[in-house]
Amino acid sequence: MSVLKLAVWSDDARVGEIGFDTDADLWTLEYDPGWIASDDSFPLSPRLPLNLAAGETYGSQTIRRLLQNLLPEGQILDDVARANGVGKGNVFALIHALGSETTGAFRFLPIDADGLNQPEPPPREVTLAELDAKFKARNWEPFAKWDGQVRMSIAGQQDKIALYVERDQEGRISRMVLPDAPYASTHLVKPEPTSEALPHLVANEHFCMSFAKKLGFPVANVEILRLPAPALMIERFDRLQQTPSKRVQRLHIIDACQALDMPVTAKYEKSMGNLAEYREGVSLPKLFSIIDLVPAKARATLGMLRWVLFQLLISNFDAHGKNFSFLVGRNHLELAPWYDLVCVAAYPALSQEYAMAFGDTFAQSKLTPYEFGHFAALCNLPTSVVRKEASKLAKAASAAAFQLAEDGPYEGEEKEFVQGIAQYIAKQATWLAELAVNLSKTRPSDYE
Structure with a gap:
């Protein structure tokens, strides 16, 4: 029997571990007692509660479905799987590759990784000019790949990149960084699609989001970047950027x-x-x-x-x-x-x-x-x-x-x-x- 494992972290707290039995094709979940006892804890989902009745276990397919829903779809998933040399149905391998920065609060790290003291390479800054160049190169180079590493970990079919963004006192973007530890992303950036059947999708989504906000509905904050090609920047509502420490809390x-x-x-x-x-x-x-x-x-x-x-x-x-x-x-x-x-x-x-x-x-x-x-x-x-x-x-x-x-x-x-x-x-x-x-x-x- 071969059981692979991932450690689950939420900010600085170890949440537990997820196991995958490759022979039996079964998934397991075990929450850390310290996480269960914490007043600040929460489950991965209501279907995977912190406490189970005696004799109960977490459903294998429930765990798999939760993780698979974190992955990108369509051509992006094909690109990510190919870049990692695995099949696109290999959920464990893909979460292992992408799980350090997903939607929501949790990070999925190698079982022996220290979520508190991860290596801190020099911040990889991104300029608007580099974003523009990457957008233009999508027809021959997968957008998910940056510096030879796949960065795409957000669900959906559209091209997008997650970035940590700082602003100056006037609210203008002063710095953008790829979300390697210790950075967590605060924004998503989506370029115009390459398909001619979808003209002005950036303006369309910006308009509809801004229209909803104008009517008083709760929506994510958006803005149009001019690179000069338009791109939609979306402020993540599953991130809380704290000042002046600049620490980002994952929600x-x-x-x-x-x-x-x-x-x-x-x-x-x-x-x-x-x-x-x-x-x-x-x-x-x-x-x-x-x-x-x-x-x-x-x-x-x-x-x-x-x-x-x-x-x-x-x-x-x-x-x-x-x-x-x-x-x-x-x-x-x-x-x-x-x-x-x-x-x-x-x-x-x-x-x-x-x-x-x-x-x-x-x-x-x-x-x-x-x-x-x-x-x-x-x-x-x-x-x-x-x-x-x-x-x-x-x-x-x-x-x-x-x-x-x-x-x-x-x-x-x-x-x-x-x-x-x-x-x-x-x-x-x-x-x-x-x-x-x-x-x-x-x-x-x-x-x-």
Whole structure:
């Protein structure tokens, strides 16, 4: 029997260890007694609690799914696996390679590593000019590879780099560093995609994120970098940058897939593709079920409903199970700020179906008041609350969108592009208002 192990650390505290039996293909988890006893401790996920009843063990596949959800996807995962000489299904090897800087609070280090006194090489600074050069070289050089080392450890399919960022007293970037120990990243930077089918995605996401913030919703802070090519810089909400020490505290978050103990392949409700009878992935009712783990349930339900309605407003058809996250406490979850907000309707080449159905429809054109009410019934939402929130959002949307498109930091063709998104949102607001009004014609008994 060959058992491989990784030590799990949270900032300066040893959390425990994860084991992988390569012969039996089984995963194990053991929390350190000191971590369990600490008042500041929290579990990897609610499905992997700090304490188990006598005779219970942690599920092997639950551990694997939690870790696999930390890995990048698509071509980036292919590049990372190839660079490390392993198969992309080799979760242990990939976490071993990338686990020192992942999403959330935990670092996954070699079992004999000292998480308190790691080697401190000279900081590897990154300039805006170097970022620009790396972005331009993506067609022939994997973006995840820096100085011969793979740096990509953030889930998702888009190219991105995690950086530690310092600013001067005026708020301008004064220094950017790759997050080798003792540095932890504070920001993510995403360039424009290489695909011509996705023009101005940086401006699109910046606009949608800023639009949500303008409406008073909790979102990650974003800004556009000019390298001179545009790139989106996102302030990480799972990091707390402390001044004047400049120490960065890692905060723990998990996405809906991890909270539901589902694999990354289940992030879409139709996880089996066009096999209509199989809808085993993350759905809106499953998403709302996670609120059972949140103490302030009424407030959390309202927050999640507002997120759902906002996706309708901007037609973010790709809002899936990894696009909603939760902050993790010792015995509870809290809703995390919003992220990855994009008007997908601006790109006709992409799927124009919702990642999660409203009632029984994935198509916006078939989202009738009946199906809207069906969504409310399935998620145990009072139709009066859904109607009120949808109407309020629709009323505020148009003016805010047009003002942002006019006053935002958009240049040249970007400005015309986001003005088109604002015009689209205005039409969506009218549609959403009508949907809300007609929702009053439905009754919960219609869906029994």
